[in-house]
Amino acid sequence: MLRLRAHTDRSWLDKVLPHLDQLLVEQAHLEKKAASGALTFLFRYPEADAMQRPLSELVREELEHFEATLGFLAARGLRFGRQKPGPYAARLLEIVRDDEPARMLDQMLCHAVIEARSCERMKLLAEGLRDVDEIELADFYHGLVISEARHHGLWVQLAKTVFAADEVEARLDQVLEHEAVVLARATELPRLHN
Ligand SMILES: [Fe+2]
Ligand SMILES: [Fe+2]
Known part of the structure; x- marks a missing residue:
């Protein structure tokens, strides 16, 4: 799916499903980070x-997801607050080169790959939630899956407005290879991005 090199094992789902409270708090953080990442690009370039x-438009959509996630937290009597993040994103970003314009390209492709991995895992989560009769939450995650797939495509497409298509594709291959290595080092933290 979405050219990801490694696929998430179903054992991941069994590990995270008992920790829905933590996943929802993480989800709110992830949406806010996605908005912030896109906003940073607007200022930097x-x-x-x-x-x-x-x-x-992406910033606004991610903030809508943030607000919707806050709604689910509130409905379940959960508080949003600080949370220890999984190391996934920081490890992925280690591939970003220091100098421009390579830094710009690498960050766009990291955003694209993060969206793809989120999409893959949220699809598993939506299916798992349906199996345990969390229908409303399953529908919510299913809606996010569709958005994340579109966001993956958007980052790649935007990269091609600045860089040559073959350069983007070649670097995307490298980022995807790196992401598979990062995934293999995943921690036991119950997170979408562990
Ligand atoms: Fe989102
Ligand atoms: Fe997104």
């Missing part, structure tokens, strides 16, 4: 005019 409107 104002000269990339083709990206301005799509990224602005």
Whole structure:
């Protein structure tokens, strides 16, 4: 799915499903981070005019997801707050090169791959939630799956407005290879991004 090199094992689902409270808090953090990541691009690269409107729309959509997740937390009597994140994203970003414009390309492709992995895992989660009769939450995650797949495509497509398509594809292959290595080092933390 979405060219991911490694697939999430069903054992991941069994590990996280008993910790729905933690997953929902993480989900709120992830949505806020996704919004912040897109907003950072708007500020850092104002000269990339083709990206301005799509990224602005992305910021708003991710914040809508954040607010919707806060709604689920509140409905379940859970509080949003600080949480120890899994190491996944930080490890993935180790591939980002220091100098521009390589840094820009690498960060866009890391965003794309994070969206793809979120999409893959949220699909598993939606199926698992349906099996335990958490229908409303399953529907919510199912809606997010569709958005994340679109966001994956958006980051790749935007990268191609700045960089040559073959350069984007070649680097995406490397980021995907790196992501598979990161995934193999996953921790036992009950997280979408562990
Ligand atoms: Fe989102
Ligand atoms: Fe997203």
